[in-house]
Amino acid sequence: MFSKLENLERRFEDLEQQLSSPEVFGDQERYRQLTKTHADLKLIVDAFRKYRKLQQDLEENKLLMRDSDPEMAEMAREEIKSIEPQLPILEHELKILLLPKDPMDEKNSILEIRAGTGGEEAALFAGDLFRMYSRYAETMGWKLEVLETSETGTGGLKEVIAIVKGDRVYSRLKFESGIHRVQRVPATETQGRIHTSAATVAIMPEADEVDMNIRPEDLKFDVYRSSGPGGQSVNTTDSAVRVTHIPTGLVVCCQDEKSQHKNKAKGIKILSSRLLQMRQDEQHAEQAEQRKLLVGSGDRSGRIRTYNFPQGRCTDHRINLTLYKLDAIMEGELNDLLDALITHDQTEALQAQAEA
Secondary structure (H helix, E strand, C coil): CHHHHHHHHHHHHHHHHHHCCHHHHHCHHHHHHHHHHHHHHHHHHHHHHHHHHHHHHHHHHHHHCCCCCHHHHHHHHHHHHHHCCHHHHHHHHHHHHCCCCCCCCCCCEEEEEEECCCHHHHHHHHHHHHHHHHHHHHHCCCEEEEEEEEECCCCCEEEEEEEEECCCHHHHHHHHCEEEEEEECCCCCCCCCCEEEEEEEEEEECCCCCCCCCCHHHEEEEEECCECHHHCECCCCCCEEEEEECCCCEEEEECCCCCHHHHHHHHHHHHHHHHHHHHHHHHHHHHHHHHCCCCCCCCCCCEEEEEECCCCEEEECCCCEEECCHHHHHCCCCHHHHHHHHHHHHHHHHHHHHHC
């Protein structure tokens, strides 16, 4: 591990020299790429240098403990007590930093939420989940833009598709894909009985032209008249667009915009991200079979989380984590959940690496 860290440090120093060159600064595209690589390496190099400095301090203090001056020896002993617990923590941090990076982590994300079993209560829960993620996006300084919605007459959501833009969005949200179950007394329940409903969440990295080069001949476009709840006509032009990817049969419908051109563009964006997710799922399935990684496999077939309102608890079944702060979670305070999922994934990856 340490020889690899030394190589990365040399590469980091070489990048610093390149970035100070006027020739590199004049090429903005190259400068941008080198700056990003430099920033990524800085985290690792800074941690390595801190670790190395602590090791040096430890050795120096071990020598000072042999000093004939009792006061000097005692000071060295106290320093050693302070340094020794820090070294294994830093070593673990370095191992995490050296794990292979998910190339999708830097991307924006497409968020899809659909009401599942439970009728109107499921649609209301889907709306609650969308509000939860919207609040979380606000706290993270991300921008959320709705691409498509299908509402119910009582304020619920049959379906909502949005794009979340910001710093490393996919790295934070990628473990949210799955079936989210809610247990609570619906507003329409007169006898106070607890009902169980569900909604599905899908998080996909936003695809760009570099990721997905879709051939125009593989796309089929149909236009039709937009309609709102209950079939009421929204406008009198054929502005809604249905995009079909012929090789896979994937279909995306967009009608939120009044412009056919805008609906077409949104449809292609959503379709591209779904195709990219399909490709990611295939890769993850292969990795899961080889390394038995369960979190982050992209498998959305099972229940991942339960929101129990009577008990005020939220349980993530993949990592057996229960938090009794449901009100805060529904207001978008998701970091405790997401941090635990990310830590679990890193631990699994370290174990797989050790067994390889």
